Amino acid sequence: MTPRGRRPAGSPDARAAILVAARAAFAREGYRASLRGVARDAGVDPALVHHYFPDREQLFVEAVISTAAGAPVALAQRAALVRTLPAQGVGAALVRLFVSLWDEMGADRFMAVVRAALENELIINPVRDFVVTAVLGPLTRRLSPDRPALRAQLVATQLIGLGIARWGARMGEIAALDAEGLAALVGPSIERYVLGDLP
Amino acid sequence: MTPRGRRPAGSPDARAAILVAARAAFAREGYRASLRGVARDAGVDPALVHHYFPDREQLFVEAVISTAAGAPVALAQRAALVRTLPAQGVGAALVRLFVSLWDEMGADRFMAVVRAALENELIINPVRDFVVTAVLGPLTRRLSPDRPALRAQLVATQLIGLGIARWGARMGEIAALDAEGLAALVGPSIERYVLGDLP
Numbered sequence A, B: 001m002t003p004r005g006r007r008p009a010g011s012p013d014a015r016a017a018i019l020v021a022a023r024a025a026f027a028r029e030g031y032r033a034s035l036r037g038v039a040r041d042a043g044v045d046p047a048l049v050h051h052y053f054p055d056r057e058q059l060f061v062e063a064v065i066s067t068a069a070g071a072p073v074a075l076a077q078r079a080a081l082v083r084t085l086p087a088q089g090v091g092a093a094l095v096r097l098f099v100s101l102w103d104e105m106g107a108d109r110f111m112a113v114v115r116a117a118l119e120n121e122l123i124i125n126p127v128r129d130f131v132v133t134a135v136l137g138p139l140t141r142r143l144s145p146d147r148p149a150l151r152a153q154l155v156a157t158q159l160i161g162l163g164i165a166r167w168g169a170r171m172g173e174i175a176a177l178d179a180e181g182l183a184a185l186v187g188p189s190i191e192r193y194v195l196g197d198l199p
Helices: A014-029 A035-042 A046-052 A056-069 A075-083 A090-105 A107-119 A121-143 A148-168 A172-176 A179-195 B014-029 B035-042 B046-052 B056-069 B075-083 B090-105 B107-119 B121-143 B148-168 B172-176 B179-195
Strands: none
Touching: A014 A035, A014 A046, A014 A056, A014 A121, A035 A046, A035 A056, A056 A075, A056 A121, A075 A090, A075 A121, A090 A107, A090 A148, A090 A179, A107 A121, A107 A148, A107 B107, A121 A148, A121 A179, A148 A172, A148 A179, A148 B148, A148 B172, A148 B179, A172 B148, A179 B148, A179 B179, B014 B035, B014 B046, B014 B056, B014 B121, B035 B046, B035 B056, B056 B075, B056 B121, B075 B090, B075 B121, B090 B107, B090 B148, B090 B179, B107 B121, B107 B148, B121 B148, B121 B179, B148 B172, B148 B179
């Protein structure tokens, strides 16, 4: 409970206060931050957090990733799509989703998230947990019983590097290809990380 | 020629002045910056640049990468090693060299270079040119006549992402493995980028 008491549900700044509190909580506690604590810090009823943000992921995306990137994004929907990808062609499909998402959002957005994460130790933890634990982990667990956490992290290494080469370092060949071209080139590496026999 | 005239060869600050001028020149002009211009900006004879830094690479490494990383490094020797790798096991060998180099230099050094490059558009160009054009390009050109520039960039995406996952994001599984373990896991992806049939 804050000294100023709880904000009423209709308060125009309640939603903004939740985002500020959530950003701090994710930075402090990681992706599994207490939503009850977020409500308390924001001075609102816990039900209001759920009213504005039906699930943890939407709150995380808006509080951490969208804020860092400076724009509302369709990340949560894409993340849900990733989790349900079939095994067949999974590597190419992941590259296609990743490249087309950030291409659509504008080249600077990916780098804004990467810079925010690399410059701030408190942001890197929830971003990593979101990517590896919430998005890629469920996919690798469903498709491969063998070391799914390692597989999710291997996929992340290739996608992060691809993104930095395309939108940050602007490597000519990687930047000139479209999502389909990159999916054909990089997809097999990612497919092996998800489905292959690992040593 | 600077207004203060040329520094004598034995001047204790001549070497430091060359590094300062070189850092600015690489930032401004990229990896192929004029060494004659560096000498002029530093107020020294061009021969003195060659005296202190027998080749462009040593000057670049010390001026840009070592300064960013805050330590003198053996990067130039490793880069020479990369260029002469045999086709057999090239993917695993590249991962082994990359991981052991930066592990030895200390976890923070890799991220210092990455942060410097991502925060400063003027540093990213020479760093990218060094990695892709000077180190990986000669290797892929020697081993694969088909699209060597694209191959070098694909290798770079995987290594950069691996480095960020290990030393920046500290992904548990990637950070816990040693160079040999990562070489076995990631090597085949890189080998395909260097030697495989690309679509």
